[in-house]
Amino acid sequence: MNKIPSISLRGKNVPKSAIRKLIPFAKDAEKRGIKVHKLNIGQPDVETPQEFWDAVKTFKEKVLAYSPSEGRPEFIDAMIKYYAGHNINFKSDEIITIVGGIEGVLLTLFAVANPGDEIITPEPYYSNYVGITAMTDLKFVPITTTAEKGYHLPSAAEIESKITDKTRAILIASPGNPTGCVYTKEEMEMVAGIAIKHGIFVISDEVYREFAYNGEPVTSIMHIKGVEQHAILIDSMSKRYSACGARLGCIISHNKDFIDSVRAYATVRLSAPTLDQIGIAACINTPQSYFDKVKEDYKNRRDIVVDTMNGIKDVICPVPGGAFYAMVKIKGVDTEEFAKWLLTDFSFESETVLVAPGAGFYATPGLGRDEIRIAYIMNTAVMKRSMTVLAKAIEQYRKTH
Numbered sequence: 153m154n155k156i157p158s159i160s161l162r163g164k165n166v167p168k169s170a171i172r173k174l175i176p177f178a179k180d181a182e183k184r185g186i187k188v189h190k191l192n193i194g195q196p197d198v199e200t201p202q203e204f205w206d207a208v209k210t211f212k213e214k215v216l217a218y219s220p221s222e223g224r225p226e227f228i229d230a231m232i233k234y235y236a237g238h239n240i241n242f243k244s245d246e247i248i249t250i251v252g253g254i255e256g257v258l259l260t261l262f263a264v265a266n267p268g269d270e271i272i273t274p275e276p277y278y279s280n281y282v283g284i285t286a287m288t289d290l291k292f293v294p295i296t297t298t299a300e301k302g303y304h305l306p307s308a309a310e311i312e313s314k315i316t317d318k319t320r321a322i323l324i325a326s327p328g329n330p331t332g333c334v335y336t337k338e339e340m341e342m343v344a345g346i347a348i349k350h351g352i353f354v355i356s357d358e359v360y361r362e363f364a365y366n367g368e369p370v371t372s373i374m375h376i377k378g379v380e381q382h383a384i385l386i387d388s389m390s391k392r393y394s395a396c397g398a399r400l401g402c403i404i405s406h407n408k409d410f411i412d413s414v415r416a417y418a419t420v421r422l423s424a425p426t427l428d429q430i431g432i433a434a435c436i437n438t439p440q441s442y443f444d445k446v447k448e449d450y451k452n453r454r455d456i457v458v459d460t461m462n463g464i465k466d467v468i469c470p471v472p473g474g475a476f477y478a479m480v481k482i483k484g485v486d487t488e489e490f491a492k493w494l495l496t497d498f499s500f501e502s503e504t505v506l507v508a509p510g511a512g513f514y515a516t517p518g519l520g521r522d523e524i525r526i527a528y529i530m531n532t533a534v535m536k537r538s539m540t541v542l543a544k545a546i547e548q549y550r551k552t553h
């Protein structure tokens with residue numbers, strides 16, 4: 153008899169992406185001739201720097217070989233130079249090249265925690281964190297932050313109340329996804345202080361470092377004194393150089409045991425992509441004007457979202473200090489239903505929007521049910537139009553529900 157094997161319990165329980173689950177409805181709407189403005193994922197329309205393409209096109213080696221597991225020397229040198237410009241200094245054996253920031257989170261969790269251990273993260277959080285903790289058999293422990301407080305961290309006492317003898321790390325992202333919240337230096341110091349006091353790691357996901365709009369400095373965990381042995385920096389080239397398809401990032405830490413462990417994991421998965429390292433290494437020569445322009449564009453896009461949404465009665469959109477997302481609280485609206493309805497029942501002049509319902513960014517049941525996340529990744533003309541369409545939708549939904 154042909155007994156079909158069953159997959160693992162872990163495999164069955166991998167959380168589905170909150171961000172992508174509405175895509176089939178968007179496809180149906182498109183089949184009906186409706187233009188869907190896709191503001192659900194962080195894939196910007198910004199061009200990757202020319203330096204990337206030039207370096208890849210002129211690559212001279214005759215074999216597309218594996219790279220060293222910890223990364224190609226030119227990539228590592230470029231990173232050391234880049235971080236020195238951000239007042240972050242480390243040695244070449246304190247950085248490991250990774251296949252995107254998300255692999256960085258995965259390898260980091262493998263290195264810092266045992267199955268059943270706990271990882272504390274502020275919610276709303278980047279939803280893939282939950283998938284990664286599930287893959288690593290860890291328990292995900294949320295600390296709730298609120299729109300009313302701009303998604304800033306609660307007090308140290310509140311965070312510490314979540315710490316148990318199984319807690320291995322606090323995982324933070326600043327500037328954050330989905331909130332755009334940029335933690336102050338004091339908040340970073342508070343997290344560092346908690347890590348030191350309780351002997352746990354701080355995993356600091358800083359993939360949006362370049363994108364802070366209010367002139368405030370972005371404090372890295374690497375800027376905080378005394379936390380060197382606890383601090384793990386995770387970074388990515390996806391957003392910095394609008395190179396999401398490059399699948400490239402790095403992990404930096406002064407903790408030798410940790411870096412040795414991550415290096416061993418990196419060896420097991422062989423290497424990060426060679427051509428992408430060549431291209432990104434060349435991006436170190438990207439002129440500052442590129443970043444200034446990109447930042448200005450994102451700021452304009454953000455302002456369109458914030459101004460339109462806050463102009464609607466009973467809608468709160470805290471001004472995101474950074475990244476390219478905004479959480480929007482639509483009071484009295486069930487956003488799981490609303491986000492689906494936008495695609496199945498609504499259109500304004502044959503257009504609608506695809507947004508991510510808020511609940512998928514929270515672990516605490518019931519939270520986020522009246523929030524959506526908007527990714528302001530399209531040019532200002534598209535953002536303006538999308539916000540007009542979304543405003544009409546909110547008005548119509550409230551009248552009919």
Ligand SMILES: Cc1ncc(COP(=O)(O)O)c(C=O)c1O
Pocket residue numbers: 194251252253254255278325328329357359387388389390396400401
């Ligand atoms: C906070 C955060 N961390 C990590 C990532 C993953 O980035 P990468 O493309 O480098 O895997 C994302 C992607 O959106 C993100 O928002």
